[in-house]
Amino acid sequence: MEIDEDKIDEAALALMYLTLHERCYAWKQIDWQVTSRLHEKGLICDPVGKAKSVVFTDEGLKQAEALFHKLFTKNES
Secondary structure (H helix, E strand, O other), X not given: OOOOHXXXXXXXXXXXXXXXXXXXXXXXXXXXXXXXXXXXXXXXXOOOOXXXXXXXXXXXXXXXXXXXXXXXXXXXX
């Protein structure tokens, strides 16, 4: 089975949006490899450190919100 890491990253970013606090912080309870890739893509600030949360970049916050709605909200009819 081949894993699509981009789909994993999108789901992780959307889940991080669920823990959004203080406008741009999210708890970093996501796998380190995933947070490293999100950082490399410019969607979060450097996740390495003692802080328990990461900071979304402006683009990361936009994408996280859009992916959260796409993946985790019900369509209203």
